[in-house]
Amino acid sequence: MSSPVPAPEHPPPIDPAELAGLATIEQELARGSRVAPLRQKPSLLIARYLFPTERFRGEWRRHPIHLSTPISVGIIATIVLGGLAGFMAGFTDQAAFAGAGWVAPLAIVAWVGVMAWVGWRIASWHFFRFILTNKRVMLVKGIIARDVAMMPLLRVTDMKYEQSPVGRMLNYGTFVIESAGQDQALREIEYLPNPNDLYLRVVEEMYEPDAVAARLHEGEEPEEEI
Numbered sequence: 001m002s003s004p005v006p007a008p009e010h011p012p013p014i015d016p017a018e019l020a021g022l023a024t025i026e027q028e029l030a031r032g033s034r035v036a037p038l039r040q041k042p043s044l045l046i047a048r049y050l051f052p053t054e055r056f057r058g059e060w061r062r063h064p065i066h067l068s069t070p071i072s073v074g075i076i077a078t079i080v081l082g083g084l085a086g087f088m089a090g091f092t093d094q095a096a097f098a099g100a101g102w103v104a105p106l107a108i109v110a111w112v113g114v115m116a117w118v119g120w121r122i123a124s125w126h127f128f129r130f131i132l133t134n135k136r137v138m139l140v141k142g143i144i145a146r147d148v149a150m151m152p153l154l155r156v157t158d159m160k161y162e163q164s165p166v167g168r169m170l171n172y173g174t175f176v177i178e179s180a181g182q183d184q185a186l187r188e189i190e191y192l193p194n195p196n197d198l199y200l201r202v203v204e205e206m207y208e209p210d211a212v213a214a215r216l217h218e219g220e221e222p223e224e225e226i
Contacts, residue, residue, distance in 0.1 A: 046131055046140065049148055055134040055213070057205060060198065062128055062191040063172035070121035077114040081107040130175075130189060132202060134209055137177070139186050151186045153206050155179045161195040171195075 173195030
């Protein structure tokens with residue numbers, strides 16, 4: 001006679017710590033990919049440059065560090081020229097400064113000119129946008145005269161980003177995009193924020209466009225509002 005088959009043993013209890021990794025993965029999947037778009041709809045500035053069948057993925061301004069020079073100049077000009085104007089205005093009645101009454105108005109005019117330049121630089125920063133869609137990358141800049149450049153994703157032959165030590169601390173970098181070895185307007189873009197995240201967004205759109213569309217549920221019919 002054959003020997004009786006032993007009864008199966010109960011599996012050992014599972015330590016909850018062993019499932020911590022799975023819980024973390026589930027949380028990441030619930031939140032979506034780290035390269036999900038920053039915003040769902042383009043701004044009014046950008047919407048006019050997108051054609052109807054194009055899928056918007058995101059738009060970015062330069063990192064605020066780009067404004068460090070004009071803001072520093074504005075602060076220094078305010079301190080120096082404001083102090084000079086106040087100093088000269090307090091001594092205009094004295095004989096030694098009787099002929100220097102023009103210094104204070106000139107300092108004020110110079111300050112206004114410097115602040116106008118600072119305002120222009122800030123406005124230029126505001127209107128600068130780097131755009132990613134499912135078809136192309138774009139660069140829009142300019143206040144009075146508008147400059148719009150674009151490159152189809154299919155023509156991108158190489159792409160990288162560079163970060164200086166300061167860029168790594170403040171999380172900005174320079175994107176370098178190559179297309180068939182030719183120079184073009186989108187070749188080098190400085191001071192883009194979150195360069196690693198942005199790099200992954202562009203690469204995923206180039207190599208896994210179907211995965212991006214599936215994650216964003218594109219093609220689904222919108223729900224009717226009640």
